[in-house]
Each structure stands twice: as C-alpha cells, then as structure tokens.
Amino acid sequence: MAAGTLVSSGSSLNMPTGSGSERLRRATIHALDDDTQEILSGTAGHIYTILSIIYSEHNNSAGYIKISINDGTNDIFLVNNTTVAGYGTFVWNDKFVMEEDDDLDVYNASGNGDWIVSYIDQDWT
Numbered sequence: 001m002a003a004g005t006l007v008s009s010g011s012s013l014n015m016p017t018g019s020g021s022e023r024l025r026r027a028t029i030h031a032l033d034d035d036t037q038e039i040l041s042g043t044a045g046h047i048y049t050i051l052s053i054i055y056s057e058h059n060n061s062a063g064y065i066k067i068s069i070n071d072g073t074n075d076i077f078l079v080n081n082t083t084v085a086g087y088g089t090f091v092w093n094d095k096f097v098m099e100e101d102d103d104l105d106v107y108n109a110s111g112n113g114d115w116i117v118s119y120i121d122q123d124w125t
Contacts, residue, residue: 021122026119031113033112035107036107039115045124046125050104052117055090055113057088057112062085062086066079075105084110
C-alpha cells in the first residue's frame with residue numbers, strides 16, 4: 001500500500017473564539033483561455049465552505065478541466081482531466097472547506113470557459 005502525506009485540518013492559528021460574520025459569496029472567471037487561474041485565495045481569519053463550482057465551455061470545443069486546492073505546499077486535485085463537451089457544462093456540488101493557507105485553482109483546456117464558485121465566507125477577524 002502506498003503512503004501519502006497527511007496534512008491536518010484546523011492548522012489555522014486564527015480559529016473562532018468569538019462572534020464573526022457569515023456571508024454567501026461567489027467568485028467568477030470569464031473566458032479563461034487554456035490556462036490555470038486562482039479563483040479563490042484563503043485569507044487569515046476566514047473559513048470558506050465551498051458549495052458549488054460550475055464550468056461552462058463557450059468555444060464548441062471539447063476539452064478537459066482540472067480543479068485543485070493548494071494547501072500551502074501541495075496541489076490536491078479534486079477533478080483531474082475530466083472531459084467537458086463543446087458548449088457543455090460541468091457542475092461540482094460536493095461541499096468542502098478551505099482555510100487561510102488554501103487556494104482554489106481551476107484549469108480548462110478549451111479556448112473559452114467561464115467559471116463560478118459559490119461559497120460561504122466565515123470571517124473571524
């Protein structure tokens with residue numbers, strides 16, 4: 001059996017100790033062209049619950065997508081080389097949590113794709 005590296009959750013030093021705020025938010029990228037781009041970057045004192053990630057291809061050119069979280073050291077792939085048809089849509093509805101050192105990155109191999117991420121931002125600053 002192969003072994004991996006365990007990175008524990010809750011490594012943030014800015015964990016909730018009092019009242020904070022909670023907002024429903026979104027992040028978007030329009031017309032990403034065969035490239036990787038950070039769509040959400042963790043911020044100190046924030047916890048993010050990702051609700052959904054939607055990709056829409058607008059070039060009538062089938063291609064693949066990747067979605068990953070960088071945990072401060074490693075790229076952790078949630079979706080890797082998943083094919084999306086020309087004019088197709090991909091929806092990720094599994095919830096997950098990001099912390100302050102995490103960055104959410106997206107990639108599409110087609111020439112024109114739109115991304116939207118819906119999330120809850122818990123601000124403890």
